[in-house]
Amino acid sequence: MKLLLENAHIEGIRYYEAYRKHGGYRSVEKALKMTPDEIVEEVKKSGLRGRGGAGFPTGMKWSFLAKPEGVPRHLVCNADESEPGTFKDRYLMEFLPHLLIEGLIVSSFALGSNATYIYIRGEYAWIPDILEQAIAEAKNNGWLGKNIQNSGFDCEIYVQRGGGAYICGEETALIESLEGKRGNPRIKPPFPAIAGLWMRPTVVNNVETLAAVVPIINMGGEEYGKLGVGRSTGTKLMSACGNLNKPGVYEIPFDLTVEEFIFSDEYCGGIPNGKRLKACIPGGSSVPILPTNLLLKDSKGEARQMNYESLSEGGFATGTMLGSGGFIVLDEDQCVVRHTMSLARFYNHESCGQCSPCREGTGWMYKILKNIEYGKGRKEDIDLLWDIQRRIEGNTICPLGDAAAWPVAAAIRHFRDEFEWHIDHAEEAQTRNFGLAHYADPLPVVTA
Amino acid sequence: MADNIKVTIDNITIDVAPGTTILEAARQIGGEVAPPTMCYYSKLKGSGGKCRTCLVEVSKGSEKDPRPMPKLVASCRTGVMDGMEVKSMTSDKVIDARKGVTEFLLLNHPLDCPVCDQAGECHLQDLSYENGSADTRFEFERRTFEPEDIGPNIQLHMNRCIMCFRCVFTADQLTNTREHGILDRGDHARISTCISKALDNEFIGNVIDVCPVGALTDKTFRFKNRVWFTKPVDAHRDCPTCSGKARLWMRGEEVFRVTARKDEWGEVEEWICNTCRFETKDAKDWVVEGPTKVNRHSVISQGHYAGKVGTAKQPVLIDKVIGKQPKLTFDIHSESEVNKPNIHLSQIEGPAHSDDFNTPG
Numbered sequence: 001m002k003l004l005l006e007n008a009h010i011e012g013i014r015y016y017e018a019y020r021k022h023g024g025y026r027s028v029e030k031a032l033k034m035t036p037d038e039i040v041e042e043v044k045k046s047g048l049r050g051r052g053g054a055g056f057p058t059g060m061k062w063s064f065l066a067k068p069e070g071v072p073r074h075l076v077c078n079a080d081e082s083e084p085g086t087f088k089d090r091y092l093m094e095f096l097p098h099l100l101i102e103g104l105i106v107s108s109f110a111l112g113s114n115a116t117y118i119y120i121r122g123e124y125a126w127i128p129d130i131l132e133q134a135i136a137e138a139k140n141n142g143w144l145g146k147n148i149q150n151s152g153f154d155c156e157i158y159v160q161r162g163g164g165a166y167i168c169g170e171e172t173a174l175i176e177s178l179e180g181k182r183g184n185p186r187i188k189p190p191f192p193a194i195a196g197l198w199m200r201p202t203v204v205n206n207v208e209t210l211a212a213v214v215p216i217i218n219m220g221g222e223e224y225g226k227l228g229v230g231r232s233t234g235t236k237l238m239s240a241c242g243n244l245n246k247p248g249v250y251e252i253p254f255d256l257t258v259e260e261f262i263f264s265d266e267y268c269g270g271i272p273n274g275k276r277l278k279a280c281i282p283g284g285s286s287v288p289i290l291p292t293n294l295l296l297k298d299s300k301g302e303a304r305q306m307n308y309e310s311l312s313e314g315g316f317a318t319g320t321m322l323g324s325g326g327f328i329v330l331d332e333d334q335c336v337v338r339h340t341m342s343l344a345r346f347y348n349h350e351s352c353g354q355c356s357p358c359r360e361g362t363g364w365m366y367k368i369l370k371n372i373e374y375g376k377g378r379k380e381d382i383d384l385l386w387d388i389q390r391r392i393e394g395n396t397i398c399p400l401g402d403a404a405a406w407p408v409a410a411a412i413r414h415f416r417d418e419f420e421w422h423i424d425h426a427e428e429a430q431t432r433n434f435g436l437a438h439y440a441d442p443l444p445v446v447t448a
Numbered sequence: 449m450a451d452n453i454k455v456t457i458d459n460i461t462i463d464v465a466p467g468t469t470i471l472e473a474a475r476q477i478g479g480e481v482a483p484p485t486m487c488y489y490s491k492l493k494g495s496g497g498k499c500r501t502c503l504v505e506v507s508k509g510s511e512k513d514p515r516p517m518p519k520l521v522a523s524c525r526t527g528v529m530d531g532m533e534v535k536s537m538t539s540d541k542v543i544d545a546r547k548g549v550t551e552f553l554l555l556n557h558p559l560d561c562p563v564c565d566q567a568g569e570c571h572l573q574d575l576s577y578e579n580g581s582a583d584t585r586f587e588f589e590r591r592t593f594e595p596e597d598i599g600p601n602i603q604l605h606m607n608r609c610i611m612c613f614r615c616v617f618t619a620d621q622l623t624n625t626r627e628h629g630i631l632d633r634g635d636h637a638r639i640s641t642c643i644s645k646a647l648d649n650e651f652i653g654n655v656i657d658v659c660p661v662g663a664l665t666d667k668t669f670r671f672k673n674r675v676w677f678t679k680p681v682d683a684h685r686d687c688p689t690c691s692g693k694a695r696l697w698m699r700g701e702e703v704f705r706v707t708a709r710k711d712e713w714g715e716v717e718e719w720i721c722n723t724c725r726f727e728t729k730d731a732k733d734w735v736v737e738g739p740t741k742v743n744r745h746s747v748i749s750q751g752h753y754a755g756k757v758g759t760a761k762q763p764v765l766i767d768k769v770i771g772k773q774p775k776l777t778f779d780i781h782s783e784s785e786v787n788k789p790n791i792h793l794s795q796i797e798g799p800a801h802s803d804d805f806n807t808p809g
């Protein structure tokens with residue numbers, strides 16, 4: 001069942017007329033007849049969890065928002081989407097801009113935000129125009145501006161482009177950047193719910209999270225909460241890339257198995273050229289990479305499903321995370337060392353440089369990985385890498401430090417022999433890949 | 449005023465005012481329980497949280513919510529709660545993290561102490577002495593920058609900078625024009641005045657004092673002497689711009705350097721102006737109050753200046769912290785004969801002369 005992308009392929013859905021004709025803005029009509037607290041209650045009931053990566057329950061986040069007398073509050077939509085492998089928000093904004101605007105209006109009303117901001121990644125150069133067009137259309141039709149639909153509620157939405165820094169996706173760095181400052185994450189507390197944008201109470205939510213508010217209001221929180229499995233409710237957008245026959249953005253039900261997602265024709269359609277699956281990062285570059293055997297089955301031997309709980313089953317020892325839904329697939333020809341090096345380079349480049357473990361550690365890891373990849377590695381380097389990532393993780397200001405540490409940790413945890421082979425066969429490793437070894441099918445079931 | 453609350457750090461319980469940070473509480477206990485700080489500066493608003501040397505373990509959140517905190521926290525930016533229990537030097541996790549941070553801070557730091565004016569009073573030296581290891585595991589080229597003059601009296605050695613942001617806060621909070629900031633990000637970030645714009649503000653000299661390392665140094669003192677061959681005295685003068693309370697670093701009758709006075713934690717007590725710092729170097733212009741008491745546990749205090757290293761509470765602490773003794777309370781002269789004066793400098797009336805250093809006792 002599709003809740004977000006249902007109408008994505010309708011001709012002209014990007015524009016107001018077609019969007020409205022197919023049921024658009026109904027949720028605003030419904031919401032304006034409710035009280036803000038009732039909307040928050042519906043979102044709570046829906047069990048919706050943040051789609052930006054951390055999976056924090058949205059209703060709970062909303063209820064933490066401080067409401068001091070006479071102080072404006074703000075909703076900020078996080079459209080910075082810079083996590084390698086993640087491109088679902090772009091798809092949503094590009095093809096269904098009105099869905100986001102609709103979600104933003106309902107959410108702004110629920111949170112009492114008269115000025116709402118969309119902070120969009122600088123590289124998405126063509127999308128602000130699409131959003132601004134949609135905002136103008138919504139305004140012309142009385143959904144934005146002063147006293148919308150005669151409800152007495154004023155709402156404006158502004159689009160702000162970022163400068164192209166991954167770190168500006170971290171909510172407090174985003175707020176700093178939005179204020180016109182250098183995008184350094186703030187030291188918390190205070191949290192944005194108390195003192196965010198211009199030190200006013202602020203909620204920062206992901207694009208997909210805010211779009212999901214539309215079906216929640218339309219169908220009711222309780223109905224929405226019935227979809228999915230356990231604490232993973234509703235549906236999820238996945239952006240699939242890498243060695244797949246049909247990479248792209250898919251809306252999935254949470255009870256879909258990983259195997260079906262990769263191999264079925266309805267979704268990614270399997271691995272091209274008859275190659276075999278080696279490994280996968282299911283939730284964007286920051287989450288741990290898993291070899292096939294651990295990816296398809298969890299530590300109890302059950303088929304892994306595409307939801308928060310199932311993917312993280314077994315902790316980091318055998319599991320990973322759903323993260324932001326950036327699903328990266330590696331076939332048997334891919335080299336995990338090279339892949340890890342390339343991620344390490346990314347985090348090194350994107351660290352804001354405020355705190356010493358992340359600033360210095362990311363560069364160090366990258367340099368060591370580069371040595372290993374180019375045949376200059378030493379046996380001790382593997383343990384050294386482990387030691388560095390261990391001393392970054394948990395010791396930094398913002399989660400970018402963890403995000404830099406986890407991919408390295410997981411690669412060593414699950415692919416240590418590939419690293420060792422690279423070091424021991426330095427010359428050979430320049431000409432061929434390690435291949436599959438024991439990672440792929442037939443699956444040796446791992447019991448933790 | 450709200451009632452005081454109780455917090456226990458390394459098995460020592462103390463009453464503090466609500467709103468106190470763990471670090472400030474630890475400093476009230478004193479001595480080595482206080483975590484090292486490379487970026488926090490109590491006089492600079494918004495400082496701290498960056499270097500991560502002050503990480504501590506909260507083993508009990510509070511009386512109300514006794515759960516331990518899942519991660520180590522930056523003590524300089526975490527408030528205490530009633531009944532909180534904190535481990536600083538008694539936690540192996542903390543010691544390990546501190547070792548890690550020390551290693552990270554040294555990664556790109558040029559080990560050029562022999563030609564660095566900060567040597568002897570450098571907080572990174574102290575930190576490394578206390579928490580570092582003898583070898584480096586970093587086998588790559590360090591990032592390098594050319595030294596840069598920022599203004600007529602200050603030189604920036606970006607190679608040595610640890611990105612503590614203190615100088616940025618100082619420039620921001622003591623002067624009216626913000627000319628000083630950070631360019632780039634990550635390990636290629638650097639302190640800059642944007643095209644080397646001169647920082648000619650009456651109070652900008654204080655960035656030298658807040659810099660924990662030798663990245664910002666005093667050009668009027670550059671290469672003139674080693675700090676441990678000069679003897680600090682507290683002195684004052686009538687100054688129309690600042691309080692005029694300063695510290696003179698003398699050898700014989702000559703004033704080699706003027707700095708602000710610093711407290712036991714290495715923080716400036718009162719900011720001084722550029723005229724006092726850079727232009728008033730004649731002993732006759734100052735009223736000398738007497739030799740400085742250095743009670744900071746630092747390389748600088750190794751028997752040269754002060755009678756006693758550490759604070760009075762120290763004997764109690766050693767037994768409370770279960771045999772963990774910080775290295776800096778050892779007497780360096782039991783290991784090294786270098787520059788061992790035969791008399792404590794603080795016992796010499798007036799400034800010390802070369803002879804005082806050259807006759808090992």
Ligand SMILES: Cc1cc2nc3c(=O)[nH]c(=O)nc-3n(C[C@H](O)[C@H](O)[C@H](O)COP(=O)(O)O)c2cc1C
Pocket residue numbers: 049050051052053054055056058061078079080081082083166167168169170171172204205206207209210398399400403
């Ligand atoms: C380094 C870093 C980058 C992030 N980038 C994004 C991003 O591009 N988009 C996003 O929605 N959340 C991103 N996040 C997560 C946000 O900090 C925040 O948790 C999220 O916007 C909250 O929205 P949600 O509750 O709707 O998920 C990032 C976090 C970190 C630490």
Ligand code: SF4
Pocket residue numbers: 167185350351352353354355356358359396397398399400401402
């Ligand atoms: S963890 Fe990295 S990105 Fe986050 S504040 Fe620290 S240096 Fe900046």
Ligand code: SF4
Pocket residue numbers: 608609610611612613614615616639655658659660661663664
């Ligand atoms: S120059 Fe000194 S004070 Fe400024 S950030 Fe670097 S180390 Fe800190």
Ligand code: FES
Pocket residue numbers: 484485486487488496497498499500501502503522523524525
């Ligand atoms: S002193 Fe606390 S983080 Fe630097």
